[in-house]
Amino acid sequence: MRILVVGSGTMGHGIAEVMAIAGHEVKVVDISWDILNRAKEKMNESLNRLYEKKVISESPEAIMARISMSTSYDVASDIDFGIEAVPEIFELKKKIFQYLDEKAPKTAILATNTSSIPISEIAEFTNRKEKVIGMHFFNPPPLMKLVEVIPSKYTSEETINETVELTKRVGKVPVRLKIEVPGFVSNRIFIRLVQEACREVESGEASIQDVDSAARNKLKLPMGIFELSDYVGLDVVVDIWKVIVSRGGTDVKCSSFEKKVSSKELGVKTGKGFYSYPGGRYVKVPLPEDSKADPARIISLAVNEGAWLIENNIVNAEEIDTVMKLGFNFPKGLMQIADELGVDSIVKNLEDIEKKGEKAYSPVKLLREMISRGETGVNAKKGFYRYT
Ligand code: NAD
Numbered sequence: 001m002r003i004l005v006v007g008s009g010t011m012g013h014g015i016a017e018v019m020a021i022a023g024h025e026v027k028v029v030d031i032s033w034d035i036l037n038r039a040k041e042k043m044n045e046s047l048n049r050l051y052e053k054k055v056i057s058e059s060p061e062a063i064m065a066r067i068s069m070s071t072s073y074d075v076a077s078d079i080d081f082g083i084e085a086v087p088e089i090f091e092l093k094k095k096i097f098q099y100l101d102e103k104a105p106k107t108a109i110l111a112t113n114t115s116s117i118p119i120s121e122i123a124e125f126t127n128r129k130e131k132v133i134g135m136h137f138f139n140p141p142p143l144m145k146l147v148e149v150i151p152s153k154y155t156s157e158e159t160i161n162e163t164v165e166l167t168k169r170v171g172k173v174p175v176r177l178k179i180e181v182p183g184f185v186s187n188r189i190f191i192r193l194v195q196e197a198c199r200e201v202e203s204g205e206a207s208i209q210d211v212d213s214a215a216r217n218k219l220k221l222p223m224g225i226f227e228l229s230d231y232v233g234l235d236v237v238v239d240i241w242k243v244i245v246s247r248g249g250t251d252v253k254c255s256s257f258e259k260k261v262s263s264k265e266l267g268v269k270t271g272k273g274f275y276s277y278p279g280g281r282y283v284k285v286p287l288p289e290d291s292k293a294d295p296a297r298i299i300s301l302a303v304n305e306g307a308w309l310i311e312n313n314i315v316n317a318e319e320i321d322t323v324m325k326l327g328f329n330f331p332k333g334l335m336q337i338a339d340e341l342g343v344d345s346i347v348k349n350l351e352d353i354e355k356k357g358e359k360a361y362s363p364v365k366l367l368r369e370m371i372s373r374g375e376t377g378v379n380a381k382k383g384f385y386r387y388t
Helices: 010-021 033-052 060-064 073-078 090-103 119-123 157-169 184-202 208-218 225-232 234-246 256-262 295-311 317-328 334-341 343-355 365-372
Strands: 002-006 025-029 067-070 081-084 109-112 132-137 146-151 173-176
Touching: 002 010, 002 073, 002 090, 010 025, 010 033, 010 060, 010 067, 010 081, 010 132, 025 073, 033 060, 033 067, 067 073, 073 090, 081 090, 090 109, 090 119, 109 157, 119 132, 132 157, 132 184, 146 157, 146 184, 146 317, 157 173, 173 317, 184 208, 184 225, 184 234, 184 256, 184 295, 184 317, 208 225, 208 295, 225 234, 234 256, 295 317, 295 334, 295 343, 295 365, 317 334, 334 343, 343 365
Parallel strands: 002 025, 002 081, 025 067, 081 109, 109 132, 146 173
Antiparallel strands: 132 146
16 A cells, blocks of 8 residues: 655654554655654664564564655655644644645545544545545554544545554554544543543642552552643643533633643643653652542543443443553553442542532433443443443
8 A cells, every 4th residue: 555644743753654564655745854854763763673672573674665755745646545644733734635635546545643623624625525534643653552543524434444444454453433522532531531630639639649649559550640641741731621622522620730831831841740850851750659539539520521422422431441541551441440440439429529510520321321220330240341
């Protein structure tokens, strides 16, 4: 297959590498040769590391020979599949999709790696709306297995199937959303964890260290919620939060994250966020073993979101859990953790917080039905999953 990757930054060069490892001929387009040469160096370094670790058996030179670079979109003239990974700027994506639609064969699928721009709006800039799709890779693409596949309201079944097949062929695990929702699955759930962490601290229920210690030591997550936010970048977190709310998601009143961004404390990359990172380098945050934060409370809003996604037929519990395990390195899926902690305990926490005036915590219909059917999780042998 001939694949075009537009944008060779953090995501683009990694995506190009993944495609070339799988044997595809890859063309990479960016705005300058300086940028392209830097991307080439990074791909070389990464391939050498993978070769040394025996993750790949083909030589880095042979793989790199399948990758060509250009500063012109003309190279799109004979592609089968295009993946756009330019910065998250609506006008820029619009321009790229108009170019690609003009240059690429009518049969080619055009995918976007956008994190937040609606795929339907991007598709509308082309004359091939049914062939435009979201393909949301995780950073770094060569190591992260998950790809969210997001059809717009126009995407054809054929385009979805081809994208799912390509994702599998390059060794990734696709999670296909039934239809797009702002923030997809990954960021909708992540932002709910962030919002509850923020609310718990601002309301004085727990400290930042309490929440993060409970996340790491009780929920066994690889990072605390504030720690992970620092790692992602607090500006990125606030952007995702705002995009989801501006497109209809219920908000949670909490300003700690925005305040950090206003004071230019953006997390690891600026050396300071909720924690300090001397030299702008991530180090595992030291946390106390003990915490007064309740793990069921910490995940309650995220589980409510997960139940909403299931209830609306966007993904099932297993798919949510795949997203959290492969996209966020959770040792267990979120919905599985909910079953273990007890769906009743999750709902009690939601109702308690809802009473404090937070509408987002109103338990969704599916959760209320599960409680009335007694499907409270592992103890009841049925929750989001069945247990024997
Ligand atoms: P980046 O800034 O690291 O890279 C973008 C690249 O696009 C740069 O090399 C830039 O020179 C190039 N570019 C800019 N204008 C261009 C043009 N007109 N034609 C061709 N190339 C052009 O950005 P990134 O972090 O790789 O993000 C790219 C996309 O992937 C965004 O939509 C982002 O939301 C999404 N995304 C990012 C991450 C992440 O963790 N960084 C994860 C998932 C999705």
